[in-house]
Amino acid sequence: MGKQINPKQFGRVAVMLGGDSAERAVSLSSGQAVLNALLRQGVEAVAFDPAERQLTDLINEKFDRVLIMLHGRGGEDGAMQGALQHLKIPYTGSGVLGSALAMDKIHTKQIWQCLGLPTAKYRIADKSDFEAGSCGAIMMELGNEVMVKPAREGSSIGMARVTSAKQLETAIQDAFKYDNQVLLEQFIDGPEFTVGVLQDRTLPSIRMSTPHTFYDYAAKYHDDTTVYHCPSGLSADKEAELAAISLRAFNALSCSGWGRIDVMQGSKGEFYLLEANTVPGMTEKSLVPKAAMAAGLSFDALTLEILATSLALS
Template sequence: MIELSNKTAADYGKVAVMLGGTSAEREVSLNSGKAMLAGLQQMGVNAYAFDPAERALTELLTEKFDRVVIALHGRGGEDGSLQGALQLLNLPYTGTGVLGSALCMDKIRSKQIWQSLGLPTANYKIADKRSFDAGSCGAIMASLGEEVMVKPAQEGSSIGMARVKNALQLETAIQDAFKYDNKVLIEQFVHGSEYTVSILNGNALPSISMSTPREFYDYAAKYQSDNTLYSCPSDLSVEEESHLAELALEAFDAVAGSGWGRVDFMRDQLGRFYLLEANTAPGMTEKSLVPMAAKQAGFSFAELSFAVLTTSDQIR
């Protein structure tokens, strides 16, 4: 059982819940932030909403906030820029620091680090908008297999992603992904089930398996569909659960993740796990995965929100 902090709500003073922002994930962030704000207030925390799209960060100082809970998703919230600004303002904040946030936001660099350490991740290619040759799509498909996933390097919530099965589809998907990012990850498609492991203060929460009738676990499957199936606890044996937890913690640490987050996997038909990505400020909506795993571990949403707040105690 994961122990909650023995600190009280009063120990954290006046807390800003950073939500909204300007990224493509603004709507999800607003929902996450509002839910976390309610959870923190339920725990007695003196917490207030703060949308950096509408207010200057310097207002955190003028309004005498003591801590910041980051519920921003995507660019401007998960990529290290906000973390750096808060450190310059000398304000403690939740979750991963500058380096880890930048690395985890970049799917390509995350994979390169995992690959260098011998951690399992699917084969991939990189498309750069400055030098992309549409004529290379056939060779890319031949090298990676019959199906691939196309992903903007630095977007979340499956925005700009596509599953493709031939060279013509690949060219279209890459051009669409270039609308979001100058670099695009082209990843060998792993046939199997998707799993995720949430991390809280150095501990892995119970894994969750997801299945959807859609082409893949996309934005609609995550936030809009009622047909996505979640299993928590998942279908893993005790030994497999332990292995996946260890792999998640190792992968998160490798990209300098800390405090709390989530690591996503695919499991192929032979039972092998492959790392997809690490998230440093995962969704906290009613359909989100971290609250689901926390509930299985015995935490209420309010307790989870407070546990996330305690990650602001990290020494940076």
């Protein structure tokens, strides 16, 4: 899958990892795994942690491009992309606009909704005018089972699944610790899927199952009870439908290069888009590498394809 890529064409590569977001630990793991893979293939790659280095070092040390492995704010939200564009250094993945939109779950849903793409019913809680007395009405409107999500965090940080007005109030206040805006989304009781996107094509979907109340941080990174199904068990028609929806959702946000779309499936087989990830995890437990493997693309080959997305900006 994919044409042969010459590792030497990339020059000196900074693998940007760590950072200072709430997802620093995961970013360090992803970045190290990617760095090791690039080095195995003869790429001149160096770890670069922007929490410990000045970005001007990229110029001073004559790096030719940056492979962004920063998860969360500061690395996945357009800020780093804008800084690198200002420095005229090519980088991997989505640009400023795509990164910023995908990082914001509320704006993501609004765009998808405007384009007629399927997404669950939702409300927005804003820290400036949130009233606890509204929780009962919100629960009823959203089907009495609600997912609470800070608008601009990843890795399920600050998220909760609630079934009562009191739980909703508590979860919203907890989520306000991470963001001034919180997405309240109708819970879809069904399987969760994820679809990797790589260079304008989709990878095979993965279905996740976990004994947790939802696919939370522990289920993603620490818990061995999470099961990943790839192939996901969908029929060929449903797989094609999911791939088409996911690619359309990715492009709708002006995302590019590579990423991941998360989706729920309802009781009647219908799909509901959850969110987009422009710098998905690349640890050994991560989803995009699993999907790539199912498509015949090794972890090492995948890292080269991701690095090749920087060529569009060269």
